[in-house]
Amino acid sequence: MAECIVVTSGKGGVGKTTTSANLAAGIALSGKTVAVVDADIGLRNLDVVLGLENRIVYDLVQVVEGECRLKQALIRDKRVEGLFLLPAAQTRDKQSVSPDDMRRLVKDLKEMHDYVIIDCPAGIEQGFKNSVAGADRAIVVTTPEVSAIRDADRIIGLVEAHELPEPQLIINRYQTAMVERGDMMNREDILEILAIPLIGIVPDHSDIIVSTNRGQPVVFDEKSPVGQAYRRITDRVMGLEVEIPEFDTNQSVWSMFKRWMGLQPAREVV
Amino acid sequence: MRALFTKLQMALGSAPQSSKDEAKQRLKLLLIHDQINLTPAQLERMKGEILEVITQYCEVEDAEQVEFKLNRMESSVVLHSLIPVRRVTARA
Ligand SMILES: Nc1ncnc2c1ncn2[C@@H]1O[C@H](COP(=O)(O)OP(=O)(O)OP(=O)(O)O)[C@@H](O)[C@H]1O
Ligand SMILES: [Mg+2]
Numbered sequence: 001m002a003e004c005i006v007v008t009s010g011k012g013g014v015g016k017t018t019t020s021a022n023l024a025a026g027i028a029l030s031g032k033t034v035a036v037v038d039a040d041i042g043l044r045n046l047d048v049v050l051g052l053e054n055r056i057v058y059d060l061v062q063v064v065e066g067e068c069r070l071k072q073a074l075i076r077d078k079r080v081e082g083l084f085l086l087p088a089a090q091t092r093d094k095q096s097v098s099p100d101d102m103r104r105l106v107k108d109l110k111e112m113h114d115y116v117i118i119d120c121p122a123g124i125e126q127g128f129k130n131s132v133a134g135a136d137r138a139i140v141v142t143t144p145e146v147s148a149i150r151d152a153d154r155i156i157g158l159v160e161a162h163e164l165p166e167p168q169l170i171i172n173r174y175q176t177a178m179v180e181r182g183d184m185m186n187r188e189d190i191l192e193i194l195a196i197p198l199i200g201i202v203p204d205h206s207d208i209i210v211s212t213n214r215g216q217p218v219v220f221d222e223k224s225p226v227g228q229a230y231r232r233i234t235d236r237v238m239g240l241e242v243e244i245p246e247f248d249t250n251q252s253v254w255s256m257f258k259r260w261m262g263l264q265p266a267r268e269v270v
Numbered sequence: 271m272r273a274l275f276t277k278l279q280m281a282l283g284s285a286p287q288s289s290k291d292e293a294k295q296r297l298k299l300l301l302i303h304d305q306i307n308l309t310p311a312q313l314e315r316m317k318g319e320i321l322e323v324i325t326q327y328c329e330v331e332d333a334e335q336v337e338f339k340l341n342r343m344e345s346s347v348v349l350h351s352l353i354p355v356r357r358v359t360a361r362a
Pocket of ligand 2 (some may be wrong): 016017018040045119120142
């Protein structure tokens with residue numbers, strides 16, 4: 001049975017598009033087929049993050065309005081088998097699509113693919129309602145900041161109000177050194193507040209910017225720690241049990257002492 | 271070195287609270303505010319009902335001066351009320 005997952009956050013700029021691109025690419029790398037839908041109508045970005053911007057012919061609104069067939073609008077990624085993008089319209093607004101349109105669209109996409117990932121726009125208005133309409137479950141992305149977590153809490157409530165199951169959480173832009181200094185909320189702090197299951201932590205890392213510059217999702221890079229984090233997240237999303245490891249297991253008294261002194265930051269693998 | 275200094279300060283009980291703890295406490299308060307989402311009319315009604323109970327036991331100075339506020343204490347959020355009382359009227 002195919003599954004549709006919406007990636008949402010409430011607050012803008014916390015990493016929904018980056019997550020959607022890497023999750024979709026990761027699923028395709030695992031040998032499943034996946035369609036990733038840019039639901040941010042009027043502000044499309046997913047095509048750029050995936051490096052597929054030059055291949056757009058038709059968009060989501062044209063499919064919904066019957067100007068083209070769904071198959072014509074789907075862009076097949078040539079780097080990996082099974083990855084397809086449905087781009088958003090750039091010159092239309094969110095009102096051009098209704099939740100019912102999205103439900104029909106997702107149903108059709110689910111007949112053609114194992115997974116459908118929806119990149120939700122920021123906010124709680126029409127774009128959000130459209131994005132959750134056809135979804136079977138949601139992943140909420142937040143950063144370890146007060147405003148992002150506040151909005152995540154709001155979105156979790158709205159996801160449940162739309163009768164989706166309890167969403168799962170990705171903490172993005174995690175900085176272990178800041179957590180060690182007590183200047184960033186750690187995973188326990190955030191989970192205590194949001195009280196939903198964690199599905200992954202993505203470090204704040206320059207590889208994300210480099211990969212976006214190139215239009216190459218970082219999940220393709222096996223050596224990158226962020227790429228590896230996204231591979232583990234992909235596995236968990238696909239239902240595999242993969243640990244979200246705790247701090248480095250180096251428990252010698254000396255290293256614990258140095259850590260306590262702040263001389264040696266604990267390395268966290270996420 | 272700064273981390274070491276902060277740890278020592280914390281051990282001596284003089285360190286300022288870490289910024290993440292401050293963030294967490296602010297968030298908790300914020301979320302309760304967001305979730306309670308009482309309208310001003312509801313808040314007034316709650317005030318009225320609480321006062322009604324209080325006045326069965328105490329004489330309240332001036333109902334206009336009564337205040338209700340959500341505040342954070344340590345790691346929890348508390349409803350603080352400030353009710354100026356003239357005298358206790360209830361008998362044991
Ligand atoms: N883990 C990370 N490390 C470093 N930079 C990151 C990370 N995640 C996201 N970014 C950067 O943050 C910016 C916003 O990311 P992204 O576009 O994925 O967010 P979004 O939630 O989709 O935003 P919007 O709400 O506008 O759609 C981008 O420039 C991206 O490169
Ligand atoms: Mg986006």
